[in-house]
Amino acid sequence: MYKIKDKKALNNDVDWMRVHAPLVARNAKPGHFIILRVDEDGERIPLTIADIDGEDVDIIYQKLGYSTQRLGDMNIGETIADFVGPLGQAAHIRDKKHVVGVAGGVGAAPILPQLRAYKEQGTKVTLILGARNEDYLVLEDTFEKLCDRVIITTDNGSKGQKGMVTDALEPLLKDDESIDHVIAIGPVIMMKFVAKMAQAYQKSIDVSLNPIMIDGTGMCGNCRVDIGGKTYFACIDGPDFEGQEVDYDGLMKRQNYYKDEEHVCYLRLKND
């Protein structure tokens, strides 16, 4: 059992949580993720490791559906049934001069450890942090301290620039020649358009793919993604991949395959 050591709400939708998990903490690196199961009947859901503190592991999750909502209902001192990792390949921290991170919504969580690693090796880091509106922005202060520059965009203009992350990205790529790499983490549709734009400006791009997973060890094949006509298992080959040739449309369809069932589960929670 894995004890919840600390927890706080980052906004109405997103929580930060610190969990005691020595076997995960021991070898975790930026880009790794964990899989947890809230209780004995729970689904196995993947979440990125946001930070490590001794034997504790930090996660940041958006209360999107049944499992993340159940997790959000847990309190400090309670225990999570299963918590396994570190999973996946550690992020490839490339030798770059100026990286632009593009984070959409809760994508801010998984991009944080990567940007930190870039910063530590002396790379200049600019971040575009996008959200639906002001209330959905997370980790703003953390990023303000970490990054050389933070550009905020919201769909309704309640904070920062009004518009989408790509609206903020394009002028950067056009005008700032020092930029030699882009990292995009967020909704698949966002990653798709950011990858397109990076390609148009001939910049390398890494994305972090989030298909549905079960075991996270290469055993089930649920997490397969098509990249340039080849099949990869995101849990062992990724979750980070070069972004140009990913079949984003296929990934979105696979992510949505259980939409109706997920809704059934969610309704049950509401009615309990």
Added chain:
Amino acid sequence: MTNKTSRTKMPEQAVNERIDNFLEVALGYSIAEAKQEALRCIDCKNPRCVQACPVGVKIPEFIQYILDDAFDDAFDILYEDNILPSICGRVCPQESQCEGACILGIKQEPVAIGALERFVGDHGMKNELADTKITDEKKEKIAVVGSGPAGLANAASLRKRGYDVTVFEALHDYGGVLTYGIPSFRLPKDIVRKEIQNLDDMGVKFVKNAIIGKSITIEQLKEDGYDAIFVGSGAGLPSSLGIPGENLNAVYYANEFLTRVNLMRSNDFPKSATPIKLGDKVAVVGGGNVAMDAARTAKRIGAKEVMIIYRRDQDSLPARLEEIHHAIDEGIEMNLLYNPVEVFGENHEVKQVKCERMKLGEKDSSGRRRPLPTGEYEIFDIDALIVSIGQKPNPIIKQNTLGLNTHDWGGIIVDESYQTSVEGVFAGGDAVTGAATVILAMGAGKDAAQEMHAYLEKKAK
């Protein structure tokens, strides 16, 4: 008098009932039935059956004890060679092992050795006959990677010798394929749980959610003071068909499908939060145990029509004979001599599978006639496709262990004493052989334990 030429039939759940539940299909012998069947064994002086059992179970001896009503003794002698009799009695491919060699099989039906083994194993389990006492405690620490039959057998054998044994399992439950692969209608989960409980009672330590190579590397295990390590990580990586359309929704690898049902209990959705979606018409590609299990599970989940697509003929199906018969009884359609070449979908969801008609040519290296393409095709309308054409060893341990030699297909290379290329690290089971059988994995775990014991004795000197 009993009819000695044909074997005693084991009672079964009726077909129309069982296709709606996950309870065990074959119900096991009563005492009278076991004795009636035991009577058929002619107690050969040079028993061919024993030679054909991978672990050399003393078959005529344990059968004679059944006749004497000495069921405890039958269990003890069986347990000497096989620590998982209730499991092996149920899942061994007996027709190609012990029963395949039984002398009676030449003229009539062979003795139902598997059914008798199950009877004795269940007797032992019910009466808690397994000896869990440890006489001589040793200080050396052993790490066992994986809790499938190879790991369990290795852990039990070393613990019996007094070692301090810890089993590390990647998943949130123990048992390997016995738990997440083989469905409960063939191997009830409480049997697997009881076997694991036995090990627990012996003092074997279990750590779940521990992926060796990730959570702890092999090197770190050594740093943590483990004196010898056994890798029984199995063959869990699914093989793909490599045809267009394979990544459409509702194309499952059998591993995913069976894991959703067996490990995540999606048949209990929404009580259990992991869903499964199949539709009415399901095709399963492959002809082994995994394919039969997937097909029969699909039926139980509610698929109306389930077909097996296999590229050879019925005699070449590698599955256990009993499962093939059960599958056919349950209305699984056998589309033999077909090979899938493309999957078609709509809105990224599978709708049809195109198959090439095959014919059989000359024998190949496996001794079976090679399937050859004919250039004729047929298209089947389906709602889901389950791919079940084999598994390879998982690369996680290889990728994270410096100097561990493997074959190019992924199998860990060991010498005759189960030693890998890394000092103090042994391996056995599917991780070494590729996908094989429970009894071979169990045998390897046990034999490796003997070698590890010898290694540790030598090191101590």
